[in-house]
Amino acid sequence: MKTRVLIIEPSEVIVEGLSSVLGEQTRFKVLPPLNDLAGLDERLVTSKPDVIVLNATLSASPQQLLADESIPVVALVYQYVEPLVLKRYDGVIDIRDSRGTIGETLMRVTQSFQPDNHKSGASYELSRRETDVLVQVARGLTNKEIADALNVSVHTVISHRKNIMHKTGIKSVAGLTVYAILNNLIDESALV
DSSP states (O other), X not given: OOEEEEEEOSOHHHHHHHXXXXXXXXXXXXXXXXXXXXTHHHHHHHHOOSEEEEETTSOSOGGGGOSOTTSOXXXXXXXXXXXXXXXTSSEEEETTXXXXXXXXXXXXXXXXXXXXXXXXXXOSSOOHHHHHHHHXXXXXXXXXXXXXXXXXXXXXXXXXXXXXXXXXXXXXXXXXXXXXXXXXXXXXXXXX
């Protein structure tokens, strides 16, 4: 199944170039693009994108754009954008990136947002990044504090937490803390 990509970019030249690069790769289907954020809610319902590539100058807070937290938002950059703004995105594509790098970035980001990976034969084991998030949860950090500590967006932290709860079957912070201790991910003395 192809990954459906929605591009939100005002420049037709950039849209055409990115669509061409992604169209050459058989794993992507480029959806009709938007040139601004107007109509995004309707497009999310009708097109059901797997990932959104958004000109980073259009929104400093991509998480506030989406009611559905399971869709990653990747920043498209071709001019200076504050690093603090880019941290809020789930990934970054620079216009100077190679074709392969662009494809790999989109695949990595979309795969990290698939909570049902284990149903398709993937393992129940936590990824390295999920383990990092679990340790921070067990230490009592908030999603925002975890995002800052791991240099990722809050949206990414929430997605990892969903995956952790789905894979472990544990829904409470206390239960996840016990899980982390029993699996030697943290020492009891490290807890606040």
